[in-house]
Amino acid sequence: MKQASILAQAGSRWDDKTGAVSMPVYHSSTFRHPGLGRSTGFDYSRSANPTRSVLEQTLAKIEGAENTRAFAFASGLAAIDAILRLFRPGDQILVTEDLYGGTFRLFETLFRPYGIEAKYVNTTDLAAVERALDHRVKLIFLEVPSNPLLNVADIPAIAALAKARGILTAVDNTFLTPVRQRPLELGADLAVYSGTKYLNGHDDVVAGVVATNRPELADKIAFVQNAAGAILGPQDSWLLLRGLKTLPLRLAKQEANALELAQWLSGHSAVKRVFYPGLPDHPGHEILRRQASGFGAMISFEVADPDRVPAILAGVKLFMFAESLGGVESLITFPAVQTHADMAPAIRERLGINHRLLRLSIGIEDVDDLRQDLEQALA
Numbered sequence: 001m002k003q004a005s006i007l008a009q010a011g012s013r014w015d016d017k018t019g020a021v022s023m024p025v026y027h028s029s030t031f032r033h034p035g036l037g038r039s040t041g042f043d044y045s046r047s048a049n050p051t052r053s054v055l056e057q058t059l060a061k062i063e064g065a066e067n068t069r070a071f072a073f074a075s076g077l078a079a080i081d082a083i084l085r086l087f088r089p090g091d092q093i094l095v096t097e098d099l100y101g102g103t104f105r106l107f108e109t110l111f112r113p114y115g116i117e118a119k120y121v122n123t124t125d126l127a128a129v130e131r132a133l134d135h136r137v138k139l140i141f142l143e144v145p146s147n148p149l150l151n152v153a154d155i156p157a158i159a160a161l162a163k164a165r166g167i168l169t170a171v172d173n174t175f176l177t178p179v180r181q182r183p184l185e186l187g188a189d190l191a192v193y194s195g196t197k198y199l200n201g202h203d204d205v206v207a208g209v210v211a212t213n214r215p216e217l218a219d220k221i222a223f224v225q226n227a228a229g230a231i232l233g234p235q236d237s238w239l240l241l242r243g244l245k246t247l248p249l250r251l252a253k254q255e256a257n258a259l260e261l262a263q264w265l266s267g268h269s270a271v272k273r274v275f276y277p278g279l280p281d282h283p284g285h286e287i288l289r290r291q292a293s294g295f296g297a298m299i300s301f302e303v304a305d306p307d308r309v310p311a312i313l314a315g316v317k318l319f320m321f322a323e324s325l326g327g328v329e330s331l332i333t334f335p336a337v338q339t340h341a342d343m344a345p346a347i348r349e350r351l352g353i354n355h356r357l358l359r360l361s362i363g364i365e366d367v368d369d370l371r372q373d374l375e376q377a378l379a
């Protein structure tokens, strides 16, 4: 079955007793044993819960690669944390240098003191990636496209470099989702998501996902999920399952809106530069044409006059000035002071996360209304 069919009917055939078309929310922490040494498959909800299991099976199916298993966590960062727990003091992790600020904070403030060291590299530069791969590197952690500059690493090429050296590859695929880019099929070992964003799509759940088609890695992630316990609860699992049903539709509309707005912004006199991989002159455009089936709905842009930023943020009427992304509602954010505040200013400047840069998450509103709103705010 194709993704859209899997998603539309996710959970709809679980309840044989009543025929419920909507997956029930199993608000039960514990489950009766049929007898000594026997189990229904559910014993205690940290280990497995039916609503979460159906969500996880759905996420595994849309990931595409055979034998994929998926695990739902309390947040995207909890999902990344579960991956990092597979490593040991002395291990190094090669990381996309311009990545989500919270991931940077996790690497720097929680894992570095335990001796797990992140090495930040421009992962759009294959030669730089290759140079950085010494014997201590055990994982390459890519964010594709990256947040907020939408740089695009070549996943098959990097996964092949890693594999040849016995190094694992993980891809944070939050921006494109398995509907547009499937890292495991491209050769990566782990895919990770902030389910808070496009997968859920309605700005009402914080969630995370790890998916892998390597059985030994799946067993380890399952162990961490149960042993450390950062699981997604049944109510949030249900909300995420409900959100997923419309993911292909939402994403298509969001992308169409984003392309139109990116083209329009590119010709605007108050705009210095637009970062949108769907524009043919974006350096990641050709790579995404090969490894993805769309370009997503995140746009970043530099304003010509940085002093205008506060007025733009105060002036938008339809776009909401808020962090996060991927929901049906359009948002605008100021990465240097919001999502990337934990990154050292010098690093931010070098990467281009400067005080001219604004980031848009494009929703499903009417594109003319969105354009008019930006027009009046930029004026």
Ligand SMILES: *Cc1c(COP(=O)(O)O)cnc(C)c1O
Binding pocket: 075, 076, 077, 078, 100, 102, 103, 143, 147, 172, 174, 175, 193, 194, 195, 196, 197, 206, 207, 208
């Ligand atoms: C939001 C985000 C995260 C963190 O996810 P949470 O659900 O907020 O914990 C990780 N990676 C990317 C690319 C994100 O946008």
